[in-house]
């Protein structure tokens with residue numbers, strides 16, 4: 001075969017050969033914690049399941065291939081992946097991080113990594129020059145997310161990567177929201193990509209998991225050491241579930257994008273809605289960047305409802321198909337109120353300063369039929385407008 005396999009093919013086949021013993025087409029779940037060695041100290045590929053496991057190895061190879069990377073590492077959660085990556089740093093090292101990143105990442109950097117002597121500065125990552133200006137001589141890691149949560153702001157990954165490469169700073173992109181189906185940060189110049197596989201990659205809201213992928217052999221060697229040394233590894237069963245989920249990532253993502261695009265267009269015209277934030281809309285301030293950097297606007301829409309918190313409460317409690325719940329990226333639609341739920345730990349004045357007001361609602365658009373989802377949104381919007 002001459003051409004490189006494309007995403008749909010890689011999602012199903014990368015890292016996966018039929019089992020050499022029985023010919024099983026789907027990778028078996030290898031639960032054994034230990035592996036027999038032909039000679040003392042000379043194991044075959046695996047010796048102990050924390051250090052390496054056959055089911056996990058298949059998942060790691062598949063995720064690396066999907067991100068066009070060379071090395072993949074799976075973890076027990078997205079936060080476990082982030083923790084492991086932070087252990088590549090030393091006391092005194094500095095991190096520059098986008099100011100609108102996942103709350104757990106912010107907490108890890110500001111309230112846990114500080115105990116390791118790591119200091120973090122947060123900066124608006126929508127402005128690459130401002131981001132570059134925050135890099136210091138002791139900065140070792142730059143951390144961005146694009147699109148961000150819940151405001152769906154984009155960071156110009158290629159522009160930031162040029163600055164970080166110039167300064168010898170490693171760039172990590174949390175690619176959870178776009179998923180490898182819509183965006184490949186390593187091809188845009190990132191050194192390492194982080195995923196919460198809990199979201200789109202597994203896609204069925206039944207596993208918590210994480211991953212790191214890179215092309216850099218030195219970083220990979222360090223991550224392999226740390227994955228084993230810190231031990232925040234996923235179970236073989238969870239690896240199996242994520243592998244099962246990721247096979248449909250490209251088709252799921254295509255439908256998430258189609259449905260979200262249609263709903264975003266309709267929401268934008270609805271009188272109960274003040275503003276729609278969706279990178280696929282022409283009205284998004286970074287729509288052009290979305291077109292060059294992503295292959296679709298994603299499956300998350302944030303809306304600002306007229307009438308603030310009371311309207312948002314009426315809307316959220318009136319929804320039928322959208323479950324009122326945190327998390328995102330599953331087959332089922334979810335709705336949440338960032339100010340009261342996922343981002344409640346941020347003080348109100350700070351929250352409002354970055355744009356997370358009381359009328360803001362985040363929708364994770366699932367795979368239900370677009371007509372049913374629109375009917376649901378429409379009836380809940382009419383209740384949101386009703387005076388109480």
Ligand SMILES: *Cc1c(COP(=O)(O)O)cnc(C)c1O
Nearest residue numbers: 077078079102174176196198209
């Ligand atoms: C959920 C999430 C994480 C954390 O992942 P867990 O699997 O919950 O530990 C990190 N980044 C983003 C963007 C997320 O949405």
